[in-house]
Amino acid sequence: MGMTITEKILAEHAGLKIIKPGQLIEVKVDIVLANDITAPFAIEKFRASRVEKVFDKEKIVLVSDHFAPNKDILSAEQCRLLREFAKEQHLTHFYEGGEMGIEHALLPEKGIVKPGDVVIGADSHTCTYGALGAFATGVGSTDVAAAMVTGEIWLRVPESIKFVFNGRLNPWVGGKDLILHTIGDIGVDGALYKAMEFTGEVIKDLSMSGRFTITNMAIEAGAKSGVIAADMVTECYVRERIPNSSKIKFFTSDDDAKYSAIKEYRVNKMEPQVAFPHSPENVRSISEVGNVPIDQVVIGSCTNGRLEDLQIAARILKGKKVAPYVRLVIIPATPRIYQEAMRQGLLEIFMDAHAVISPPTCGPCLGGHMGVLAQGERAIATTNRNFIGRMGHQESEVYLSNPAIAAASAVLGRICSPEEIGVRA
């Protein structure tokens, strides 16, 4: 019986030849990640264990990205805790200030995660790294603390669901629309405890940026992980970022691997998708949205804050202005993306359009800072969650979309497609 890519990576890290879904295994981890929200608990528990050193100072990654640049005194204390721990443990990978980017954009960009790795992170969107052909899953702070001690984690081998995308994508339709459509189809617990494996000719043609967007939101369907087997596109991406990349072992699923379900989508008629409040499964095509006026637009986050996302936004915003009484907040996800956006003149286009450009941060996505919503306000965002109160007041609303729809909506002041403001693909 063949194995899926997920089973093969986990088996290798468990030191086993064959593993089956449902089996409890202990696996060695390549990267253990936490941020300024989740690391404080983990550090507390690590210290309580009285172990002096982390298992490997090169494999623990701490990023102060959620409430940083420090939004208040309490956040400043949390960020200090990370800084002191990183210093004390001589961690290779600690990022704050001008080196800080949104973790799930930053780690791949810096070549910290490799195809075939097992990554655990105290952040639910850790599943993003699956786009590199790695096994990556979100856990809590205690699991991270335990892994900082042992370098291992216990996992239940997940069943896999295969999602096959065929056909050709329409203009302005990308990774975000594929994943929103999928979540709309299977629901927010449609892949509960499972690995989502994305494949098909559409995925093959997708850039790494679009692939990261897809695996990023696997958690929004309840999945343990999302994965895209590494191919030429992945290889090119890692070759530029990882030294000795030729030694990396690439895993793929066997032809006779077993899946709990296979879902096939023909994308030819797919339009840009918008998730209505208050659930990522509440998805409609852009032509079915109707009249939805907005107060704020956020373009950024670990889902859609990469250079390609900013380039799409710039194509739409060039020579245009944000509608009166609407705020557009653009958040390049990492310093390198910020700098490249500057070099390419994107920031100038954004500023001419009257956008606010924020330093890299998770900020408004989880109602932290840099664009929190007032009572009754409505936002469209390229982020990943639109739960009640997610971006601010409990009576505010968040709509989720791709960067093209978000940028066009900022210009018109209501949710719309780029065509409605006269931008052709």
Place this chain on the structure above:
Amino acid sequence: MKGRCWKFGADINTDLIIPGRYLNTTDPKELAKHCMEDIDSDFASKVKNSDIIVADKNFGCGSSREHAPIAIKATGVSCIIAKSFARIFYRNAFNVGLPIIICPEAFEDIDEGDEVEVNTHTGKIINLSKEKIYKAEPIPPFMHDIIAHGGLMHYVMARKKNK
């Protein structure tokens, strides 16, 4: 554990359990004050020690914040019975010592305010108000082992010692 039940619907996410705006602290008492705030603003003041939460499917979906089970535990809630749990929340609840149990039948039958007794070891749930018994899915033996050690960190340390 025995207590009065509070009922919640499907897909109760971690932002509802503890909103992101309060994640600048790790103090359980402070977190408990805002538990369920955006879905029931009075919950934290109404809930009493040893009360039980009964919820529909996918309880705890969303973020990996361990603040969620910590906040619930700090309100005094002794146990959560749900149709199903989101996977990170499931791990986190065990890791912080908040007993949780899966039982679709109990969710359908229990009404808010019912007095319920739960034995997580046997999986037996007794509805004292309705004089009914429900059988929950047993907790996996491996999880019992973690609980018996007093949580994941103690379990890990004990194993490290034996190696």
